[in-house]
Amino acid sequence: MSVTADPRRSGGSERILAEPIGLLAGSGRFPIVFAESARRQGLRVACVGIQYEAPEELRSLCQPFQLVGVAKLGRMIRAFRRAGVRRIVMAGKVTKNVMYTPWRMVQLVPDLRTIQMWYFRNRIDNRDDSLLLGVIAEFERDGMTFASALDFCPELLVKEGILTRRAPTSREQKDIEFGWTLAKEMGRLDVGQSVAIKERATLAVEAIEGTDRCIERAGQLCRSGGWSLVKVAKPQQDMRFDVPTIGVSTIENLHRAGAKVLAIEADKTILLDRDDVIALADRYGLSIVAMR
Numbered sequence: 001m002s003v004t005a006d007p008r009r010s011g012g013s014e015r016i017l018a019e020p021i022g023l024l025a026g027s028g029r030f031p032i033v034f035a036e037s038a039r040r041q042g043l044r045v046a047c048v049g050i051q052y053e054a055p056e057e058l059r060s061l062c063q064p065f066q067l068v069g070v071a072k073l074g075r076m077i078r079a080f081r082r083a084g085v086r087r088i089v090m091a092g093k094v095t096k097n098v099m100y101t102p103w104r105m106v107q108l109v110p111d112l113r114t115i116q117m118w119y120f121r122n123r124i125d126n127r128d129d130s131l132l133l134g135v136i137a138e139f140e141r142d143g144m145t146f147a148s149a150l151d152f153c154p155e156l157l158v159k160e161g162i163l164t165r166r167a168p169t170s171r172e173q174k175d176i177e178f179g180w181t182l183a184k185e186m187g188r189l190d191v192g193q194s195v196a197i198k199e200r201a202t203l204a205v206e207a208i209e210g211t212d213r214c215i216e217r218a219g220q221l222c223r224s225g226g227w228s229l230v231k232v233a234k235p236q237q238d239m240r241f242d243v244p245t246i247g248v249s250t251i252e253n254l255h256r257a258g259a260k261v262l263a264i265e266a267d268k269t270i271l272l273d274r275d276d277v278i279a280l281a282d283r284y285g286l287s288i289v290a291m292r
Helices: 012-018 030-040 056-060 073-082 096-100 104-108 112-120 128-140 170-188 211-221 248-257 274-284
Strands: 021-025 045-050 065-068 087-091 145-147 194-198 201-205 227-231 259-265 287-291
Touching: 021 030, 030 045, 030 056, 030 087, 045 073, 065 073, 073 112, 073 128, 096 104, 112 128, 128 145, 170 194, 170 201, 170 227, 170 259, 170 287, 194 211, 201 211, 211 227, 211 248, 211 259, 248 259, 248 274, 274 287
Parallel strands: 021 045, 021 087, 045 065, 087 145, 227 259, 259 287
Antiparallel strands: 194 201, 194 227
């Protein structure tokens, strides 16, 4: 389908097509997969990567590419403005516990915009949704909006079904059902998205440390293995950020910790490198099931 510029519209279609899409990138594979997908669609990606988090591979996929400290909101906004960005997506993980490093003002050196958001804007708490919505609000003050990365690569959302050769046993299915209710409640409270279950007992609950550390802790607490991880979206999930994501590293971590089942939410979970993930899970005898 061709697009013809309409001079009666503000800016015209040509201007819209010429605008880059902004990428605010954390760690992991997701920012890379997004940038590759956007380029295949003929979009130019302007990336601001979180320092010490964003993968270096983004340098060859994005123009411009700039690394900025996690506490430099003002610098992020100025970088996107210089690149002509009006729409931004978030992709990738950010290590949240850096907020509680000793002498954080000295370690992170926040700029004025970050200090204003953190101490003076109207936020009732520092849960994930509150923080990220606060970040979005700062960008909106400068006329920028956030979209979901999945608007550009919806094929990454996992579909319902058993993805691996091995299906959960009846006992494992009971653990999934038990864990599902708990995980949804933890999501509703904006605590975390994952719970580890064995024999309908809770081994570990994800909080600020993230899924990988939750998996590690469950393995330490259940030396016999054979436990299940249930990872779901929040009931109030904002698809612009913090969407549950699994990839090859998730499977490696589950295997190392002795897990046998991964239950995820269909149509609400990002599955990166699908073929590699399923092949690795099959190799380890791990069951992956996507449920509604």
